[in-house]
Amino acid sequence: MFRRIWSLVVKEFIHLSNDWWLPAFMLIGGASELLLVGWGTSRPVQNLPLMVLDQNRSAASRQLIVSLENTGTFRTAQQVNDMASITAAMDRGQVTAAVVIPPDFSRQMDSASGQPGLFVILNGAESTPALAAQRALQGLASTIDERIVLRRLNLDSEQFSGFNPSLRVWFNENLSEALYTTPAELGLMLEFTVLLFAALAFSRERELGTLEQLLVMPFSSLEIMIGKAIPVVIVGFTDFLLMLAMIHFAFSVPVRGSLPLLLVLAFGYLLVELAKGMVISVISRTQHQAFLLVMLVGMTDFMFTGYAAPVEGMPPALQFFANFVPAHHWLEILRGILLKGTGLDVLWPHVLALMGLGLVIGIFSWRFVRRALD
Amino acid sequence: MSVRHIWAVTRKEINHIFRDRSTLILVLFTPTLVLLLMAYALTVEIKHVPLAVLDYDQSQASRTFVRQITAGQDVDLYAYARDMDEITSLLMRGQVKAALVISSGFAADLQSMKGLPVQIIIDGTEPESGNFAVQHIAQSAEQFVNTALAGQLRSAGISAQSLQPLDMRIQTWFNPDLKPRNDIIPGLISMVLGFPALSVALTLAHEREHGTLEQLLATPISRTGLLLGKIIPYIGVGLLNVILIPALAIAWFHISFNGSFALFFGLSAIFLFAVLSMGMVVGVLMRTQAAALALSFLVIFFPGFFMTGIFFPLASMPEEMRLESLSLPGTHYAIITRGIFLPGVGMDVLWPYAVMLAVLGVAFTALAALFFRKKLG
Numbered sequence: 006m007f008r009r010i011w012s013l014v015v016k017e018f019i020h021l022s023n024d025w026w027l028p029a030f031m032l033i034g035g036a037s038e039l040l041l042v043g044w045g046t047s048r049p050v051q052n053l054p055l056m057v058l059d060q061n062r063s064a065a066s067r068q069l070i071v072s073l074e075n076t077g078t079f080r081t082a083q084q085v086n087d088m089a090s091i092t093a094a095m096d097r098g099q100v101t102a103a104v105v106i107p108p109d110f111s112r113q114m115d116s117a118s119g120q121p122g123l124f125v126i127l128n129g130a131e132s133t134p135a136l137a138a139q140r141a142l143q144g145l146a147s148t149i150d151e152r153i154v155l156r157r158l159n160l161d162s163e164q165f166s167g168f169n170p171s172l173r174v175w176f177n178e179n180l181s182e183a184l185y186t187t188p189a190e191l192g193l194m195l196e197f198t199v200l201l202f203a204a205l206a207f208s209r210e211r212e213l214g215t216l217e218q219l220l221v222m223p224f225s226s227l228e229i230m231i232g233k234a235i236p237v238v239i240v241g242f243t244d245f246l247l248m249l250a251m252i253h254f255a256f257s258v259p260v261r262g263s264l265p266l267l268l269v270l271a272f273g274y275l276l277v278e279l280a281k282g283m284v285i286s287v288i289s290r291t292q293h294q295a296f297l298l299v300m301l302v303g304m305t306d307f308m309f310t311g312y313a314a315p316v317e318g319m320p321p322a323l324q325f326f327a328n329f330v331p332a333h334h335w336l337e338i339l340r341g342i343l344l345k346g347t348g349l350d351v352l353w354p355h356v357l358a359l360m361g362l363g364l365v366i367g368i369f370s371w372r373f374v375r376r377a378l379d
Numbered sequence: 380m381s382v383r384h385i386w387a388v389t390r391k392e393i394n395h396i397f398r399d400r401s402t403l404i405l406v407l408f409t410p411t412l413v414l415l416l417m418a419y420a421l422t423v424e425i426k427h428v429p430l431a432v433l434d435y436d437q438s439q440a441s442r443t444f445v446r447q448i449t450a451g452q453d454v455d456l457y458a459y460a461r462d463m464d465e466i467t468s469l470l471m472r473g474q475v476k477a478a479l480v481i482s483s484g485f486a487a488d489l490q491s492m493k494g495l496p497v498q499i500i501i502d503g504t505e506p507e508s509g510n511f512a513v514q515h516i517a518q519s520a521e522q523f524v525n526t527a528l529a530g531q532l533r534s535a536g537i538s539a540q541s542l543q544p545l546d547m548r549i550q551t552w553f554n555p556d557l558k559p560r561n562d563i564i565p566g567l568i569s570m571v572l573g574f575p576a577l578s579v580a581l582t583l584a585h586e587r588e589h590g591t592l593e594q595l596l597a598t599p600i601s602r603t604g605l606l607l608g609k610i611i612p613y614i615g616v617g618l619l620n621v622i623l624i625p626a627l628a629i630a631w632f633h634i635s636f637n638g639s640f641a642l643f644f645g646l647s648a649i650f651l652f653a654v655l656s657m658g659m660v661v662g663v664l665m666r667t668q669a670a671a672l673a674l675s676f677l678v679i680f681f682p683g684f685f686m687t688g689i690f691f692p693l694a695s696m697p698e699e700m701r702l703e704s705l706s707l708p709g710t711h712y713a714i715i716t717r718g719i720f721l722p723g724v725g726m727d728v729l730w731p732y733a734v735m736l737a738v739l740g741v742a743f744t745a746l747a748a749l750f751f752r753k754k755l756g
Contacts, residue, residue: 024666024667024669024670026665026666026667026670026673026674027667027669027670027673030670030673030674030676030677031673034673034674034676034677038677038681038682041682041686041700041703042681042682042685042686044697044700045685045686045691045696045697045700045703045704046685046686046690046691046696048695048696048697049695050691050692050695051695052694052695053692053694053695054694080694095552095553095722096722096724096728097724097728098714098717098718098722101692101694119544120544120545120546121544121545121546122546122547122548123545123546123547123548124548124550125547125548125549125550126549126550126551126552127549127550127551127552127557128551128552128553129551129552129553129554129555129557129561129562129721130552130553130554130562130717130718130721130722131562131688131692131717132554132557132558132559132561132562132563133559133690133691133692134692134694134695135551135554135557136557136559139549139557140510140514142547142549143514143547146545146547147517147543149545150543150544150545153544153545154544157544158492160492167494167495168494168495168520168521168524169495169517169520170479170495170497170498170499170513170516170517170520171497171498171499172498172499172500172501172513173498173499173500173501174500174501174503174506174509175470175500175501175502175503176470176502176503176504177503177504177506178503180503180506184503184504185503185504185505185506190685193681194681197676201672201673201676205668205669205672209668209669213588213589290399290401290402291399291402292581292585292668292669292672293402293406293578293581293582293585293668294399294401294402294405296577296578296581296672297402297405297406297409297574297578298405300409300413300574300577301405301409301412301413304413304416304417305413305416308416308417308420308421309420311505312690313417313420313421313563313690314420314421314423314507314559315423315425315505315507315508317425317428317476317508318423318424318425318426318507318508319420319422319423320419320422323419323420337473340504340505341471341473344503344504345470345471345504347471347472351471351472
């Protein structure tokens with residue numbers, strides 16, 4: 006039996022070496038893409054265009070503008086003279102935020118009970134930068150508040166610690182974007198690599214009419230399936246190792262938990278995705294169909310990895326559905342082991358869910374393949 | 380290059396797609412279906428964030444503070460923890476996304492106006508919920524301090540607002556509640572309309588893989604005509620989705636569409652030309668469909684998803700990356716879709732992006748024709 010499976014694996018590798026572009030893309034493509042994407046997107050939201058309409062033109066207003074620039078979120082403020090410029094720039098999407106400093110700003114600052122006003126306009130046409138700008142502005146406002154309160158109530162800054170709660174971020178002390186974006190990006194690329202490769206396994210043979218030839222040979226359906234699966238697993242797992250090394254060394258994503266446990270679970274997750282890909286593969290008549298199904302399945306799964314939106318904020322029906330998405334559990338495991346350093350004692354529900362899903366999808370997939378091949 | 384020849388190739392391609400009903404349905408509706416799924420998943424309203432509290436003070440004031448924080452729907456009290464170990468374990472397991480630690484001098488410090496000795500801990504692995512809890516707690520803390528110190532302040536002759544003297548008013552234009560889906564869904568149109576480009580790459584490689592390209596070349600059809608004939612059906616597929624998607628976004632998801640639909644349709648056609656030409660380049664380069672697919676994922680799909688400014692702002696990308704972003708049709712088109720959907724701007728604002736799309740389209744088509752001639756010349 007093993008000899009027969011081996012000969013099938015050899016056949017698959019001959020296919021691959023005939024078109025060496027494919028394994029090259031599958032292996033190096035994922036890792037280099039992750040490097041590019043990670044480099045582009047793994048930084049704090051910064052350098053946002055800011056406009057200031059300073060109607061006060063005092064020392065206090067200039068100091069405020071400097072503080073705005075010092076938040077690190079904005080680039081050097083562009084000063085304008087009227088509201089019309091702000092409106093035009095907003096329409097054109099050229100600014101994320103505009104701050105209007107009213108004429109009496111410094112007077113109100115200096116008076117004992119004055120309320121210095123600030124008018125802020127955010128450009129909601131792009132919510133990610135707008136939300137970052139909002140956070141930066143609110144943070145600055147509470148700092149200014151505290152400074153004024155200290156002065157007005159004659160409090161000792163040594164004694165007064167402020168009325169704002171202090172904040173600590175665990176598992177990601179510097180709130181580095183890379184730590185929560187790159188694992189999800191790795192997840193997406195790994196899933197698509199494995200799904201696509203597996204989905205093409207049978208649809209390709211069927212489209213080219215070589216499946217019949219394979220069937221008349223003395224292989225059982227299980228042997229054919231295993232023979233098809235081994236190259237996918239080898240390529241997928243190598244791809245995972247490359248990408249893991251990439252996010253660890255290039256983006257300083259730590260591995261705080263047990264690396265062997267991560268590798269074992271990654272292997273298990275690959276098998277689940279492989280089984281899904283096999284189902285797609287046998288129900289598709291052409292590679293085109295297989296590709297379109299991979300898009301549908303892969304993009305659906307990606308929504309539950311927490312990249313675009315947190316799962317715990319989704320409508321209840323979708324949160325329930327997330328339990329049946331292997332990628333959801335896999336990302337919890339990946340983040341848990343990499344960032345939190347958790348082990349099986351904490352992750353067992355996700356591991357169990359992944360195993361259960363794997364078993365169901367695996368059996369389903371095997372029966373499907375057998376029926377399609379016999 | 381004759382129109383009749385191009386039409387013949389187009390008809391052949393349409394026959395290919397129509398021959399199999401499931402392929403037809405998938406080709407036609409995958410973009411809209413994926414967008415629909417994503418739109419649902421993006422309907423995120425962060426509410427009921429589970430919070431653990433470790434109260435070292437155990438005073439009347441600290442209990443009132445916790446009750447005030449957990450009163451609404453924003454933050455829920457998950458558990459009172461006994462010690463830091465319990466907090467650690469709750470955060471590790473992901474049972475809470477944020478924890479509040481109240482120091483032992485809470486009531487005393489508050490009364491003597493020394494400050495508010497509390498600390499919030501959030502889970503930094505998925506910080507959205509944690510950040511939300513922080514904002515909520517900070518707001519509650521403001522109110523709490525104002526109420527608690529009202530008497531003292533009055534006797535000192537200061538009004539209650541004096542603790543937050545700065546009167547900052549924030550107004551958000553175009554998307555008043557700052558809901559991410561209002562701009563991410565229009566942006567994602569550029570990603571899903573890229574799917575037909577992958578189909579184009581596939582069908583071109585399909586001819587090579589099956590050895591039918593030689594037959595086509597033996598006919599009197601010119602090479603450019605062949606390429607154009609191949610992409611026309613997919614421009615049709617794209618345009619169908621250009622009608623379906625805004626209809627769904629407006630009717631089903633109540634996303635406002637403030638611009639001109641005719642303009643949206645016209646600019647979408649230019650975008651489709653540009654992105655499908657990218658698919659042509661890939662399809663001409665690769666000999667098998669599998670390789671064409673793998674390459675299209677690397678140069679069309681993943682960059683179209685991550686590098687076009689849909690999720691991560693272009694302004695914050697490294698300088699070198701921005702150059703790559705600008706060479707992707709999706710970047711310009713995402714600016715166009717957001718501009719037409721939200722501020723409802725017109726051609727006076729959008730023309731540079733439209734010009735860029737046209738330039739990219741012509742450049743990619745020329746590149747495809749060049750490779751095509753070279754490979755088969």
